[in-house]
Amino acid sequence: METMEVGKVSPEYVSTLPPQRSLFTRVTAALFRSPIGVAGTAIVGFVLLLALIGPQISPHEAVGHNLRARFQPPGYSDSAGAYVLGTDQLGRDILSRIIAGSRVSVLVGIVSVLIAGTIGVTYGLVSGFLGGYVDTVLMRIVDALLSIPFIVLVVAISGVVGAGLGTLILILGCTGWVTYARVIRGEVLKVREMEYVVAAYAVGQNRPMVMLRHILPNVISSAIVLAAVQVAVTILAESSLSFLGLGVKTPTVTWGLMLADGKAYINSAWWMTFYPGIAITVTVLGVVFLGDWLRDFLDPNIRARA
Amino acid sequence: MREFIVTRIFQLVVTMFIVSLLVFLMVRLRGDPISIMAPPIFNQEQIEALRAAWGFDKPVLEQYAIFLRKAVTGDFGISFFQRLPAMEVVIARLGNSWLLAAVASLIGLTIALPLGILSALKRNSLLDFASTALASLGTAMPSFWLGLMLIIVFSVYLRILPSFGALEPKAIIMPSLTLGVGMAARLSRLTRSAMLEVLNQDYVRTARSKGLQGKHVVLRHALRNALIPVVTVFGLQLGWLLGGSVVVESVFAWPGLGRLMVESINVRDITVVQAGLFWFSLSFILINYALDAFYMLIDPRIRIG
Numbered sequence: 001m002e003t004m005e006v007g008k009v010s011p012e013y014v015s016t017l018p019p020q021r022s023l024f025t026r027v028t029a030a031l032f033r034s035p036i037g038v039a040g041t042a043i044v045g046f047v048l049l050l051a052l053i054g055p056q057i058s059p060h061e062a063v064g065h066n067l068r069a070r071f072q073p074p075g076y077s078d079s080a081g082a083y084v085l086g087t088d089q090l091g092r093d094i095l096s097r098i099i100a101g102s103r104v105s106v107l108v109g110i111v112s113v114l115i116a117g118t119i120g121v122t123y124g125l126v127s128g129f130l131g132g133y134v135d136t137v138l139m140r141i142v143d144a145l146l147s148i149p150f151i152v153l154v155v156a157i158s159g160v161v162g163a164g165l166g167t168l169i170l171i172l173g174c175t176g177w178v179t180y181a182r183v184i185r186g187e188v189l190k191v192r193e194m195e196y197v198v199a200a201y202a203v204g205q206n207r208p209m210v211m212l213r214h215i216l217p218n219v220i221s222s223a224i225v226l227a228a229v230q231v232a233v234t235i236l237a238e239s240s241l242s243f244l245g246l247g248v249k250t251p252t253v254t255w256g257l258m259l260a261d262g263k264a265y266i267n268s269a270w271w272m273t274f275y276p277g278i279a280i281t282v283t284v285l286g287v288v289f290l291g292d293w294l295r296d297f298l299d300p301n302i303r304a305r306a
Numbered sequence: 307m308r309e310f311i312v313t314r315i316f317q318l319v320v321t322m323f324i325v326s327l328l329v330f331l332m333v334r335l336r337g338d339p340i341s342i343m344a345p346p347i348f349n350q351e352q353i354e355a356l357r358a359a360w361g362f363d364k365p366v367l368e369q370y371a372i373f374l375r376k377a378v379t380g381d382f383g384i385s386f387f388q389r390l391p392a393m394e395v396v397i398a399r400l401g402n403s404w405l406l407a408a409v410a411s412l413i414g415l416t417i418a419l420p421l422g423i424l425s426a427l428k429r430n431s432l433l434d435f436a437s438t439a440l441a442s443l444g445t446a447m448p449s450f451w452l453g454l455m456l457i458i459v460f461s462v463y464l465r466i467l468p469s470f471g472a473l474e475p476k477a478i479i480m481p482s483l484t485l486g487v488g489m490a491a492r493l494s495r496l497t498r499s500a501m502l503e504v505l506n507q508d509y510v511r512t513a514r515s516k517g518l519q520g521k522h523v524v525l526r527h528a529l530r531n532a533l534i535p536v537v538t539v540f541g542l543q544l545g546w547l548l549g550g551s552v553v554v555e556s557v558f559a560w561p562g563l564g565r566l567m568v569e570s571i572n573v574r575d576i577t578v579v580q581a582g583l584f585w586f587s588l589s590f591i592l593i594n595y596a597l598d599a600f601y602m603l604i605d606p607r608i609r610i611g
Contacts, residue, residue: 143317144324147587149549152567156579159571160335160342236448240553243450244568263454263557266469270458277451285446 030297037293043286051106054099059084062100062253066091071269086271088261094271098279100253105283108169108238109231115173116230120180121216121223127181128188129211139185145178150233151240158246165248168241172234183226187219194218221298228291232284239280255280310602314595323374325587329580330373338362342574343386382581387570392577396563396585402472403562406482406555407547413486414493415540421490422497422536423529426505437494444491450553453484457557470559481558485550489543496539500532507531533604541597545590 021029031037050057059081060066069078069091076083085094127138145153157171191197192215200214241247242256243263250257255276262273333339340357348356357363360383361372376382382392425434460480461469468477504510505528513527514520552564559565563582570578 140320141324144321144328144587146545147321147325147590148328148583149545149552149586149590151549151552152564152583152586155552155567155571156332156583157335159574159579160333160576162336232446239448240450244553244556246568246571259448259451259454266454266457267462270462273451273454273458277448277454280451281443281447284448285442288442288446 027297031293034293034296036289037297040286040289040291040293043282044290047102047283047286048106050099050102054102058093058096058099060093060096062092062096063251064092071265073269074271085275086269088258088269088272089265094258094275097253097258098255098276101255101258101276101279102283104165104248104252104254105235105238105280107165108172109235109287111169112172112176112234113227113230115170116176116234117180117223117227118177119174120177121184121220123177123181124184124186125188125211125216125219128185128192129207129215131189131192135185138181142178142181142185145175146182150175151237154237154241155244155246158241163246163249165252168238168247172237176230176234179230180223180226183222184219187222188215191215191218225291225295225298228287228294232287232291235280235284235287307602310599314598318591318595321591322584322588325584326374326377327370329583330370332583333576333580334366339576342576377584382584383577385570385575385578387573387575387578392575392581395578396566396581399561399563399566400585402560403551403555403564406478406485406551406560406562407544409478409482410485410489410547411540411544413482414489414543417486417490418493418497419536422494423501423524423532425494426498426501427524429502434498437498441491441495444487447488448553449484449488449550450557452487453480453554453557456480456484472561477558477560481554481560484554484557485547488550489547492543492546493536493540497532497536500535501528504528504532530604534601537597537600537604541594544593548586548590 031041060083066080066087067090069076069080069083069087070089072083072087072091074084074086074094076086083093083095085098087093088097123138123142127135153175154171157175158168161167161171197210197214200210205213238247238254239256239259242254243260245260247256248254258276259273262269262276265272333342336342340353340360340362343360344353344356354363361369364372380393384390385392385395388395421437425431425437428434456467457469457480460467467480468474469480471477510523510528513523518527548564551562552567554560555562555564556568563585567579567582570576570582
């Protein structure tokens with residue numbers, strides 16, 4: 001179909017405009033202007049890389065036993081090679097196990113947050129958009145769920161349903177949506193009254209169309225910022241649960257389980273506890289940095305206030 | 307004020323009703339609650355006997371009606387591990403949890419408020435930079451890992467603090483420090499940004515232009531107003547504190563509600579888990595109502611709303 005030529009402009013005018021930059025260029029340019037953004041990207045990128053190619057670069061096997069090398073402090077080496085961060089109660093290399101554990105953190109962080117985000121955004125969108133009694137009822141449910149601390153809820157549910165990596169991801173996903181629902185609903189209430197929404201109705205668009213085409217794109221940036229925060233919360237939750245023995249079980253290697261092992265031998269082998277905790281802290285710090293940067297990037301108003 | 311109380315009581319009842327539904331449904335997530343409770347060695351006959359004893363053979367709606375009627379009176383059934391009413395088991399641990407939460411909050415506020423105020427007053431100074439860095443670190447660090455590190459330093463190497471239990475008064479130092487530091491990290495940045503916002507307000511400028519002393523302006527005019535958002539977030543952080551206590555109490559074997567939850571889940575003592583969830587929820591809501599009432603004291607604008 002031929003379009004009308006109303007908006008056509010002369011090439012001379014176009015040449016005076018600043019060059020059009022793609023979204024990717026704009027995002028990377030903004031990212032590299034911010035030290036926090038660079039630090040966050042570097043850390044998160046490194047952890048993702050470890051999760052992807054970990055087994056190829058890992059110095060030892062993460063699950064194999066070597067009882068002759070039990071409880072060796074950092075820097076120990078034998079015929080099998082060096083154990084830079086020491087070994088655990090079964091002679092397994094701490095460094096290799098930290099590398100292997102990154103997989104679980106990455107997997108749990110990403111998949112649970114995707115599940116929670118999808119449920120929460122839909123819930124908040126529907127609640128805020130429909131308003132009235134539906135909104136009241138839906139938000140009371142959210143209030144009730146928020147009144148039980150996230151970790152307590154997850155601990156109780158995994159106790160009932162049982163442990164395991166898949167189950168844990170599902171539980172974290174199905175309980176973590178509540179925060180999104182609350183935030184998105186608030187945003188929808190603001191956007192719902194905007195002129196462009198009224199205009200969309202005026203040109204005859206129906207309600208589902210307005211909700212998906214005009215409201216959703218304008219509230220999604222809050223969900224993205226929240227998702228970054230939730231990745232951090234979820235990684236911490238996974239490590240807490242595995243530490244308590246209610247999350248992922250051996251032989252899967254996770255940082256939380258390594259800490260549980262470490263606690264059992266805390267009197268003699270501090271390195272078993274120290275290094276996995278550093279891995280968690282650095283990873284979460286990277287995610288938090290990236291989230292902070294993302295918040296500033298998506299909402300310049302917040303930067304002005306900080 | 308009366309309207310405020312009536313609304314809040316109504317909200318409390320509705321929320322607790324939904325919580326009771328959640329708690330009731332939770333133990334049925336796998337379909338049959340008996341499958342959680344029965345030891346694997348039970349045969350079919352014993353399972354049926356247990357089912358009848360617990361009333362799980364009745365229609366679900368009737369079960370819920372019975373559960374709700376009893377829950378209203380605080381009766382969550384018998385803990386089959388301790389052979390005591392579940393509510394008694396939970397209440398016996400509450401004191402320890404409250405004590406820990408109170409000391410941890412106190413530590414958190416004592417660190418966060420001065421640090422947040424000073425970094426706002428000396429914005430972009432070395433102190434500001436250091437406190438932001440420490441706050442980020444404190445937020446990212448798993449609280450229970452900080453606890454384990456404290457154990458390594460103070461119990462294993464220095465041997466000056468007990469690593470578990472609540473047998474002597476100094477046993478509370480490490481668990482409360484663990485939780486308090488995490489809380490301080492979360493609160494100090496917020497205090498800083500609330501202070502910054504208030505310091506730019508007209509009334510602060512007026513106070514300064516009247517020639518009032520800097521200290522007087524900060525404490526009397528700025529801090530009071532900056533406290534409002536800090537109190538809000540403090541209320542939300544209590545949720546984090548209650549949640550964090552589950553793991554931290556387990557690290558230090560502190561005999562509080564959090565540890566009881568983990569122990570009860572491990573032995574499948576579902577009535578205690580239910581009663582515990584109920585208490586977590588109730589205390590969180592009540593603390594937040596108390597904070598709401600506190601706002602009305604410090605901020606006259608809210609009294610009208």
